[in-house]
Amino acid sequence: MVVTRFAPSPTGYLHIGGLRTALFNWLWARKNGGRFILRIEDTDLSRNSDKAVRAILEAFDWVGLNYDGEVEYQSKRFDIYKEYIQKLLKEGKAYYCYMSKEELDALREEQQKRGERPRYDRRYRDFDGEPPKGVQPVVRIKAPLEGDIVFEDGIKGTVTIRADELDDFIIARSDGTPTYNFVVAVDDALMGVTDVIRGDDHLYNTPKQILVYRALGLNIPRFYHVPMILNESGKKLSKRDGAMDVMEYKRMGYLPEALLNFLVRLGWSYKDQEIFSLEEMQKLFDPSDINKSASAYNLSKLDWLNSHYIKNTPNQRLSELLEDFGVYLQSHDKKEILLDALKERAKTLKEMAEMAKEILEAPREYDEKGMKKALKGEWREILESFLKSLESADPRLPAEFHEIIKSVVEQKGIGFGKIGQPLRLALTGRLGGPDLADIMAVIGKEETIQRVREFLQRNS
RNA sequence: GGCCCCAUCGUCUAGCGGUUAGGACACCGCCCUUUCACGGCGGUGACGGGGGUUCGAGUCCCCCUGGGGUCACCA
Numbered sequence: 001m002v003v004t005r006f007a008p009s010p011t012g013y014l015h016i017g018g019l020r021t022a023l024f025n026w027l028w029a030r031k032n033g034g035r036f037i038l039r040i041e042d043t044d045l046s047r048n049s050d051k052a053v054r055a056i057l058e059a060f061d062w063v064g065l066n067y068d069g070e071v072e073y074q075s076k077r078f079d080i081y082k083e084y085i086q087k088l089l090k091e092g093k094a095y096y097c098y099m100s101k102e103e104l105d106a107l108r109e110e111q112q113k114r115g116e117r118p119r120y121d122r123r124y125r126d127f128d129g130e131p132p133k134g135v136q137p138v139v140r141i142k143a144p145l146e147g148d149i150v151f152e153d154g155i156k157g158t159v160t161i162r163a164d165e166l167d168d169f170i171i172a173r174s175d176g177t178p179t180y181n182f183v184v185a186v187d188d189a190l191m192g193v194t195d196v197i198r199g200d201d202h203l204y205n206t207p208k209q210i211l212v213y214r215a216l217g218l219n220i221p222r223f224y225h226v227p228m229i230l231n232e233s234g235k236k237l238s239k240r241d242g243a244m245d246v247m248e249y250k251r252m253g254y255l256p257e258a259l260l261n262f263l264v265r266l267g268w269s270y271k272d273q274e275i276f277s278l279e280e281m282q283k284l285f286d287p288s289d290i291n292k293s294a295s296a297y298n299l300s301k302l303d304w305l306n307s308h309y310i311k312n313t314p315n316q317r318l319s320e321l322l323e324d325f326g327v328y329l330q331s332h333d334k335k336e337i338l339l340d341a342l343k344e345r346a347k348t349l350k351e352m353a354e355m356a357k358e359i360l361e362a363p364r365e366y367d368e369k370g371m372k373k374a375l376k377g378e379w380r381e382i383l384e385s386f387l388k389s390l391e392s393a394d395p396r397l398p399a400e401f402h403e404i405i406k407s408v409v410e411q412k413g414i415g416f417g418k419i420g421q422p423l424r425l426a427l428t429g430r431l432g433g434p435d436l437a438d439i440m441a442v443i444g445k446e447e448t449i450q451r452v453r454e455f456l457q458r459n460s
Numbered sequence: 461g462g463c464c465c466c467a468u469c470g471u472c473u474a475g476c477g478g479u480u481a482g483g484a485c486a487c488c489g490c491c492c493u494u495u496c497a498c499g500g501c502g503g504u505g506a507c508g509g510g511g512g513u514u515c516g517a518g519u520c521c522c523c524c525u526g527g528g529g530u531c532a533c534c535a
Contacts, residue, residue, distance in 0.1 A: 009535045044534060101533065108532095117462055117531065138533055156465070165463060165531085173533040180535045200465075204530050227466075228528070234471090236528075262472095265484090269473055272483040291466095291473080294528065298471045301485045311498080345497040374495095405494085420494030432496030 002034030003192045006067075007184070009041040010052035013245040014059040016297070017199065017229045017237060020263040024197045024226065026065050027264075027285040037191055038067035042075045043183055059246040063256040064278075072191070074183050081178040084186055084216060085139055085171060093215040094171060096137035097124040120167045139172035141182075141211060149207035154224040154288045156200070161207040169208055185209040189218035197287050200225035224287040229266055230296040253325065253348030255313065258306040267291045275308065303347045310346055315339040318352070325353030327360075334442040337398060341434035341442075359439055362451050363429025366459075370431040374421035380456065382412060382419050383426065387452055395445060398437035405436065426455035 004025035008018055029036035038060070042048040053071075060067070074081075088094035099107075099120075108118035125142060144163040153159050171182035178186075184205070188196060203225045213220045231241040238244075249259050261276050268291065270276075270284045310318070318339055319329040329335040338356060346352035386408045395401045408419055424431050427439055427448065440448045 007535090011535080041535060047534070104533085112461090115461070119531080159464085161464080167531090170533055175533080177533090179533070184535085199529095201529060202535090203465075204463090205535090225465090230528085232471080234527075265472065267472090272474070274472090274484050293466050295473085296471065298485070301472065304485055307498090344499095370495095409494095416494040418494085424495060430496090434496085436494070 001192075001194070002029055002032035003037065003194045004029040004034065004197060005037035005039050005188070005191065005193050007039040007041050007187075007198075008056055009044075010048050010050075010056065012052055013055040013247065015237070015244040016246060016249075016259075016263060019059065019063065019246050019259075020229065020266060021197060021199060021226060022060070022065060023063075023260060023263055024224075024268075024285070024287060024290070025195075026067075027281050028195060028197065028287055029068075031282045031285060034194075035068040035192075036066075037069065037072060037193070039072040039187060039191070040074065041180065041184070042073060043078075043178055043180060045075065045177065048075070055245075055247070062247065062250055063260055072187070074187065077183075077187070078177065080190070081172075081183055081186060082176070085178060085182070088141065088171070088215055089139065091215075092142075094139050094141045095125060095127070095168075096131070097140045097168075097170075098127075098131050098135045098137045099124065100135060120169075122168050125168060136174035138170045138174050140168040141171050141215060143168050143208075143211055149210055151206060151210060151220070151223060153203075153206075154195075154222055155227075155290050155292060156203070156225055159203065159206070161204070166207060166211070171212070181205055181208040182212055185212035185218070186216070188221055189213060189216070193221050195224065195287070196221045197224040197226060200227050224290065226287075226290055227267055227292065227294040230294050232296060232298055234296045250324075253350030253352070254302065254306050255309045255321075255349070258302065258309045261305050261309075262297075262302045266295045266297060275305070307347045310343050310349070310352065313343070315343075318343060318349075321349055322353050322356065325350055327353045327356045329356070332442075334444075337438050338442045341438045345434070355433070358428050358430070358433065359442055362447070362454070363425075363427070365429060366425050366455070367430040370421075370425055371459075374425055374431065375459070378412075378414075378418070379422040382408065382414065383422055383452055383456060385412065386419060386423065387449060390445060390449060393445075396441065398435065398441040401440040401448075402437040422455075423452070426452045 006018075006022040006025050008014065026036050028034075040053055057071070085094065089096075097120075104120065107121065111118045120140070124140070131137065143166040147163045149161045149163060149166070151159055169181060170179055172178050206223055206225070210220060229237055231237050246259070250256075257278070260278065260281075264276060264281050264285070265274065268285065268289055270289075276284070315336055319335055322329060329338065332338070338359065342352050342355050346355060386405070389404050389407055393400070393404055395404060405416070405419060405423075409416055412418075420436055421431060423436055424433065427436070427443070433439065443451075
C-alpha cells in the first residue's frame with residue numbers, strides 16, 4: 001500500500017509549487033490504489049490562520065484533487081507528540097536544555113564572528129547538575145557525534161550528510177509545543193506514509209527526521225525531493241512574481257485541467273507527450289522519473305495548453321464557466337454557434353468572455369485603424385445594397401446569412417473582402433473575429449440591420 | 461561563508477558511450493482564409509568552459525564558472 005501526503009503549513013494561499021507537489025503525491029497514491037493524506041502543519045500556533053486552510057481547501061476543490069479521510073491537523077495531536085517526547089527523554093535519547101534564547105543568540109554571534117558555522121554547543125547534553133532557576137527548558141534530541149546519515153532519495157540518489165553537520169536540534173519549544181522536524185517524522189510514521197514527495201528545500205530536514213525515526217524506532221519512508229519551480233526569469237519564485245495563488249489562475253480564465261497538465265510537465269515528462277488527461281497522468285507518472293534540476297515556468301505554454309483544453313471542452317460546460325466572467329448564454333438560442341466560433345480562438349475563458357461581449361453587444365466605437373484600412377471606395381453602396389438584400393430575406397442560419405453576402409458579392413462583382421471588412425466594423429467595431437455569417441446568425445437579422453444602419457449613420 | 465544539489469535550443473524537455481542531438485511552447489516564413497484565430501507545411505535556435513577516461517563523449521571522472529538549496533524555540 002502506497003500512502004502519500006501533502007503537508008502544507010497554513011500561512012498563506014496555495015501556490016503553484018505547492019500544487020505541483022500535491023499533484024505528484026496525489027498521482028502516485030492514486031496510481032497505486034493507495035491513500036493520499038492532507039495534513040495541515042500548524043504546530044506554530046502563532047503563525048496559523050483558518051483563512052489559509054480554507055484557501056488551500058478551496059484550491060484543492062477547484063482543481064479536483066481529493067484526499068482520503070479527514071484533514072489532519074497537527075495542532076490537534078499535541079498529546080501524541082508529548083508522549084513521544086517523554087519517551088525519548090526517559091530513554092535518554094533527548095534532554096532538557098536550559099540555555100535561553102538570548103544566550104543562544106550570543107553564542108551564535110560569537111561563532112559567526114570567528115567565521116564558524118553557528119551551532120548549539122551541546123552544553124546540556126550530558127548535564128546532570130542543578131538546572132538554572134526560572135528557565136523553561138527546551139527539549140533537544142541527541143544527534144550522533146560522528147558518522148554519516150545516509151539515505152536513498154528517489155530523485156537525488158544517495159544523499160550523505162555528515163553527522164557533525166547536525167545539531168542537537170530542538171524537538172520541543174520552551175512552551176512545550178513540538179517542532180516541525182519532530183512532528184513530521186512522528187506523523188508520517190504514525191499515518192503510515194510510505195512515500196514522501198516534497199520540495200527539495202526539505203532535503204536538509206530529512207537527516208534530522210531520520211534521527212527522529214531512529215530514536216523512536218519508527219519506519220522510515222521513501223523520500224523524493226523535487227526541485228523547485230523558478231519564475232520566468234529563472235529566479236526563485238516569490239510573491240512579487242504575481243499569480244502565485246492557484247486561485248488567481250481561475251480568475252484569469254484558466255481551466256484546472258490545463259493548469260495541472262502544465263504543472264505535471266514541470267520537472268516530469270513521458271516521451272514526447274505534452275497533453276495528459278488526469279487518467280493518463282495517473283497511468284504514467286512515477287516520481288523516480290522527476291528531473292534533478294529546477295525548472296522555470298513560462299506562461300505561454302500554459303496559454304497553449306489552456307486553448308487546447310478550451311477547444312476540447314463541451315459547450316455546456318463552457319457556458320457555465322463563462323458566467324464567472326459576466327457572460328450568460330444558457331438561454332441564448334444561438335449559443336452553440338457562438339461558442340463553437342469562440343472556443344477556436346480564445347486562450348483563456350476571460351478572453352473568450354470578452355470576445356463574446358464584443359459580438360453580443362453593439363459596438364460603442366469603431367477601431368480607427370480598421371476604419372482607415374477598410375473604408376475605401378464603394379463601401380457605403382455595398383453596405384446599403386447588403387441591407388436591401390438582408391431586409392427582403394429571412395435568414396436564420398449562418399449559411400443563409402452567407403448566401404446574402406454572396407449575392408451582394410456576385411451582383412457587384414467584388415471580392416469578399418470589400419464587403420466583409422466594412423461589415424465587420426459595423427457589427428463588432430473591429431476587423432478581427434469569427435466568421436461574419438456566424439456573428440450575424442448569433443445576433444439575428446434585426447440586430448444586424450440595426451448595427452449596419454447605425455454604422456452608416458455615424459459615418460455619413 | 462560552511463555543507464550540499466543542479467547544468468541540452470529563450471522556456472519545458474527527450475537522450476541513459478556511436479543520433480544529421482528529437483519533440484513541445486514561443487518566434488519567423490509559406491499555405492488555408494472575408495478578418496483574427498485555428499489548422500497544415502517549413503525555418504531560426506542548445507549540449508556553460510577546461511582538462512581527462514575511451515577507438516569514440518551531451519552521456520563517465522576531475523576542476524572552474526554559473527544557478528539553487530540549507531545552516532531558527534518557522535515550516
